[in-house]
Amino acid sequence: MIHTGEWPYKCGKGFRYRSTLVTHQRIHTGEKSYECPECQKRFQSSSHLLRHQRIHTDVRPFHCPDCGKGFKRSSHLISHQCIHTGERPYKCPQCGKRFQTSSSLLLHERIHTDERPFHCPHCAKGFKHNSTLITHRRLYAEERPYECPQCGKSFTSSSPLNRHQRRHQ
Numbered sequence: 001m002i003h004t005g006e007w008p009y010k011c012g013k014g015f016r017y018r019s020t021l022v023t024h025q026r027i028h029t030g031e032k033s034y035e036c037p038e039c040q041k042r043f044q045s046s047s048h049l050l051r052h053q054r055i056h057t058d059v060r061p062f063h064c065p066d067c068g069k070g071f072k073r074s075s076h077l078i079s080h081q082c083i084h085t086g087e088r089p090y091k092c093p094q095c096g097k098r099f100q101t102s103s104s105l106l107l108h109e110r111i112h113t114d115e116r117p118f119h120c121p122h123c124a125k126g127f128k129h130n131s132t133l134i135t136h137r138r139l140y141a142e143e144r145p146y147e148c149p150q151c152g153k154s155f156t157s158s159s160p161l162n163r164h165q166r167r168h169q
Helices: 018-029 046-057 074-085 102-113 130-141 158-168
Strands: 009-011 013-015
Touching: 009 018, 013 018
Parallel strands: none
Antiparallel strands: 009 013
16 A cells, blocks of 8 residues: 555545544544543543653653653654754744744744733733733732742742842842
């Protein structure tokens, strides 16, 4: 079949093997035959189950040849390797700035669109980053986890604490 290009098993698209078609059809039926013995979460394929099980075992089979750091997914290793190569394959179409990961580019693009997908349930104010919303919500909870070790004054985030500490110098 490799030489003839034959794809005899069909479901909208063609498959070379019946087993691949059966696995694909689970997308349509929602069938999840593979269960994790640790947490009982179910998966459509054995490969997805095996990948999931790394969460429980902390197995990191993908290692960086430059620094030896291990990763659970090959895609994470590929992203990591950009640190060593300096490669920035994702380019902002608006300003041309380049990024190592697609998620970094997506976060950056909010600068141009002013998208604010994270909203405070108390005042409905929108934020570009979830971490900024978390800091904002501390105002309502009167939570001030960042404390000055010299005078005891506390702050909702690390930036005001850092500015405050400069005054002690």
